[in-house]
Amino acid sequence: MTKQVYKFGGSSLSSAKRYHAVANICHHLKGGDAVVVSAAGKTTDTLVRLWSCYHNQDHKGVGEVIALLKDHQCALIAELLGDKSEVYAHFIDDINAISQRAGCAELEQAWLLAHGELWSARLLAHYLNKIEVAACHFDSRDLFIVAQNNLKHEENTARCQVLKNDQLNVVTGFIASDENGSTVTLGRNGSDYSATLLGKYLNADSVTIWTDTQGVYSTDPRKVEKAVKYNKISQQQAQLLARLGNPVLHAKTLTPLKDSDIKLVVRSSYDSHSDGTKVVANEQAKAKRFLTTLASSDVFQLTNSNKESIRELSILLQHPLQPLEVDGNTLLLVPSQFGEQVAAFYQEHAVLIESNVSGVAIVSEPGSEPQLLKSAKQLLEKQSMTLRGAWSQDGFAILLGDQLLESDTLSLLHDELISAKQELAVIVAGIGNVGEVFLSQLNSQLERLNTLLPVKLVGLLRSTSSLLNGQGIALSSASEQFNEHAKTTTSEQLIEFIKELDYGHKVIIDITASEQFSLLYPEFALHDCHIISANKYAGTAELDWYENLRRLQTEKGLLWRYNTSVGAGLPINFALKDLQNSGDKITKISGVFSGTLSWLGAHYSLDKKFSELVEQARELGFTEPDPREDLSGRDVQRKLLILARELGLSLNLDDIELSAWMPTELANGTWQDALTKRDLLDKFVEELALEAEKNGKTLRYVAELDTTTKPVIAKVGLKAVSPNAAVATLTPGDNIFVINSVWYENNALIIQGPGAGREVTAAGVHSDLYWLCHKLSE
Template identity: 30%
Template sequence: MKVLKFGGTSVANSDNIKQVLSIVSKASEKEQIVVVVSAMGKTTDALIHAANAAAQKNNAYKATLQELEKHHFNTIKELIPVQEQSEVISYTKQLFNQLETIYEGCFLLQELTPKTLAKISGFGELLSSFIIAKAAKNSIGANYKDSRELIIASDDYNNALVDFDLTFKKCQDYFSNNGARVTIVPGFVARTKEGKTTTLGRGGSDYSAAIYAAALDAKELQIWTDVSGMFTANPKVVKQAHEIPHISYHEAMELSHFGAKVIYPPTIQPVLQKEIPIVIKNTFQPEDKGTLITKETGLNKPVKGISHINEIALITLEGVGMVGIPGFSKRLFEALYLHDINVILITQASSELSICIAIHENDAEKAVAIVNDAFAYEVQLKKVKPVFVEKGMSIIALVGDQMKNHQGLSGKMFSALGKNNVNIRAIAQGASEKNISAVIDEKDTKKALNTLHERFFEERVKQLNLFVTGVGNVGEKFLAQLQQQKKFLKKNLKLNIRVIGISNSRTMVFDESGLNLNSWKEALQNGEKASLEGFLERIKSINLRNSVFVDNTASEAVSKMYEGYLRHNIGVVTCNKIACASDLENYRRLKFVSRKYNAPFLFETNVGAGLPIIDTLKNLIASGDRVHKIQAVLSGSLNFVFNNFDESITFHDVVQQAQNEGYTEPDPKIDLSGIDVARKILILARESGYELNLEDIENNSFLPKESLDTKENESFYASLHKYEEHFQEIYQKAKDKECRLKYVAEFANGKANVGLQQIEATHPFYNLEGSDNIVLFYTDRYPQQPLIIKGAGAGAEVTASGIFADVIRIGNV
């Protein structure tokens, strides 16, 4: 014999019930089965809501009752042939008449007793089971039996205690004389020895099914619901969660206690002693294997699942008067017990200075009053402080029977949360190590669950969530490279990089499941109005793990937002040099905040675009080397300009060509004025450990003052036409000396300068072609022959590849 239980969603309407009957029919081909059914979806909640309304003299209960009656009659008409409807319609009408009478009594008396509530709560199962049984009688010859005639329980009406000896005897007597292949019974309801209706409390239909399974020594208890088993985490919160194929009773109870709603812990108790297997199955995908629950699993995975409970409050009792004094804990828990307040989690430091408990948020105010009253004398003597309460918390828990055999799980758990700036308020771990629980801020729940799931179930693939601002030349190339390399990164580097948000100066768009990089332009065009603060606030509210802000702009306003991102554990990758070349105090603060909040701050493309200049310098310093001197050509745009400028072309046209080909900033004066190069040598000096500001850099500009003073590109280009003779003269002087013009940055003896220089043929800079950059590092280890880094130092493609490299560096941490 097997027992099959179908939940409220499984029997919510006629179509679902037809699916249930198909499953039952197939199961009954091989053996005798008992089918336990819940009330039709949300019926019990509606009944209770209507009862409370009636007791408050609110006529709205009538509309609720009418709606329920209509739904049940419609179900009958859709399930049962017309000629066979009379009996079930008569029974259903009779039950609704009883309900109406009970509600009228509540309305007139303005009272709802536990006994009345129990009677009302059970009507949903009585209705659904009778309707389904009559439908099943026609199709598969099923029999109907009222559970109130078999399950005997106490009169604690909404949480009755079962008389197992009497119940088991009644069940065994009935089924030994019942030859039907299928017997359908209502869940949740029971009866006292005196014959009064009672109910089995939360999860009561599951509990009914477990009672039948234990009483009849069933081969298996099947719980049919709307999901394909128990999952490694809540699939609505963790998209990568997957079914657990096999789990132990204890693991299932732990997961159920901590929020896994598939079953409730009391369900397991009756079958636990008899070691009857439980299978969680999906009514709407019956071919799925589901989850098997047995005494032992045989699977060696230490962590079987991650669960959570929201709407938690932390209550803390503390004071020096507690140390070494017996009885404080007893008084605390006794006071809560006497007022029916359930304690979910307990933690106490060995110093005995405080006891911290977690309870449901709805009980918080009541608990505070109770505990303060219980310890009023100690509070008055200042031996203990008044109770401190923190609301808006969640409990997250790792669950697994084998966790005790694996070292370092707690460390991995807390390390993963810490790296994502999830603050842990309290910790509880039993000596059995089957559960490690932590209390966190509720707003961090989604991020915490995804972080832990990635750490313990997706260890080979790390997800990065990018938020990109600036989609001009560089930004567009960057997104194209991401799309091109997506599969490669996942397969070879085990990185799943998703772009969650994109913004330009006008609009911004977000998709928590990841934007389609084949159609991001259309999505952005139809996005909402953009703002720097709005972009940050949205990222904070989405609150994803491994979040990275990517700045592809040259905007000072955007650079001023970096600290806000870093303080919220959002990494920053940028090609924008303004922040790292800003005031020294701001540069230091960004570095400090990055370390404090464990948020990466990478800016390799600030110098040399895609060349590994800053990374190489950081490795030199980290390994104990010391920089004495730097010589560099750091402007790909200026190198391009002077490599292509001669007497056959105007300086204006060369600069225009450089801008058209993407070598310059949108404002080319930034490059030609030398400020861009000055920022770059400043960044290298700072990364070498020297303290300089931008005004400390000597800038020997070759541009006329009038060109430097222009306000927009049109007047700047006009000035280049005007001073063409000046530029030709600079070129001719270098040519006469058989030199080439290079815009050089130098740092030595704590001082730095930038300017146009005539480079002789013997110098390493002489043969620098196109838009290439070159850097010479003279250090303790490279005193005579410098460490040289050379290559393409400008252009959207190489800059985008440098940003890409920084993103990958974050992913590999």
């Protein structure tokens, strides 16, 4: 059974009003879900004060703090449940037990601090039941066991199975038990950590951290008005932010989710309608940029360290640490409050090189760090900030100076470094012959495209397998990565990936010849995906389906370019669109639309057997593996329909008259079966050629569209044409489009050139991609 885990922090439970808001959220949860709670408001701070008074033998202070606790909790209980409730009685028992232990000098710190979460869990569960939301509460000391500072994950997983499937399970955060049953705490941000641990033990679908902020921002929104809230960030960047001191997430919180599919979501309990920020697997999110301020820090140079020692120090301090590798040395940046402990931990192996410095950390996409560091240094120097250190390495950069960054300076840095320019995520479907050339060309085209819009390749598709990475796929090794890491992918998984892509713009580039893939176009549109296609099937689908797709794309402001679906790289679609946009009206289109049939027409003569010519073309790779795909004329029929729809004509394939370049007797069976009847093919063509020759003409396979008649004339087939006609004088393999319009009535506009080939088709796709980038950048 899929479970969700929800965690509510102290600010979310700070008053009766906030309990009401949390209860409203819980009202929409399902039985079996878990709710992890922190101590209400400042309760933990008050309990820490109580411990301090007790530790210092300040008996008067102990009494005063207990009175504060009693006043606050009793007020909450009375407002939510009334002062005669079972919860009130339990609370009084707890307060009496604390007072008694304090008086007998038997108070234990962890046992004392645990009460804040216990009170929250008990109160919330009873209040939920009062408003008819079935709930029960659990003490996480019965669920989480720690042995020698390590959680016993296997045992804890088994213990957590006691949670109910028909109720909400309200669980205390922050606390656990050791093997002797004594209370232990999970350290700073322990309730967040409890939530992700519980998510792991329950194999939950997601963990949602409800807090007082709407999500993870590019920088502190309280200091920078233009701070950007990100809908999604990767676990890798979230871990780095946490190690650099970002207050929203703690590095320990993220640890249980490593190498899992559990989603972590940060949302605001003060604005439950806001979507918040998802923390997802690295390949599911592109890299973002962040600015995190660093205050009162010390920098140590370590002369003898390793990852394990830094991990031990982090556990000791209960604070995440991010080392810096600079010129072969390891630098450690820590809050100044921990300086003495760091020096004592490393003794003579740590040298303090900077003390009580402040500054900023820049988290960014790999490769951009040196330039961002350079830009930040220049800006801070203009603000008269004296830098004491500036370093960059994979994923982040750090600048330190004598003073804390003011909001104005942080805003200037944000404007300079956090790009507001939306990126275009590119998924290429079909990486065979043309696709392979397209990718090699894309590597050299990126610099030009990026001047319009940052472009990132995030997906490669081939048949049923794919390589999908939201952070981007390096073009220099795209083929190798695909061969090594491609996975079997269903259509549903592909759609889900596109849905979750957190880019300003998305485009599918369809270089397949798959009708099944083209049927996904409406799904692509539903998830805000532009389309560039060399695939002809969508453009020639049934009219109702086609018009619904166009309507959906128009409603969502999406663009569909398909220039290479007709004429490969020839700009026929562009020309027709431009003529109409300029006020002209197309009256006729005719021509040879197939490179294969162009080659056959140019090379055929009566002294040759047509079947032998077709076999020669097949062996040279000029035809489909089964040449009847070309000889049937269906491909040309589809191309003419695409052009007709480009003119606004509401036609279906059946509205275009089709005559094949072969007799109907050859249509069945395999190509080898057809070759046993080659005499029929040769006779069929020879008779038509003889008839044309009698009239001083030659045979060409021609497409024709005439919009001046009612109904319009649309047909493709063999036609006897003058040897001097434009369609008869083609270079073998070329396409030709003869366009008549109001402006080109007596002297047709002619577009001619190679109509097939890997390079020209790939170049045509690039033309569409450049056009799309230009439009999106306007």
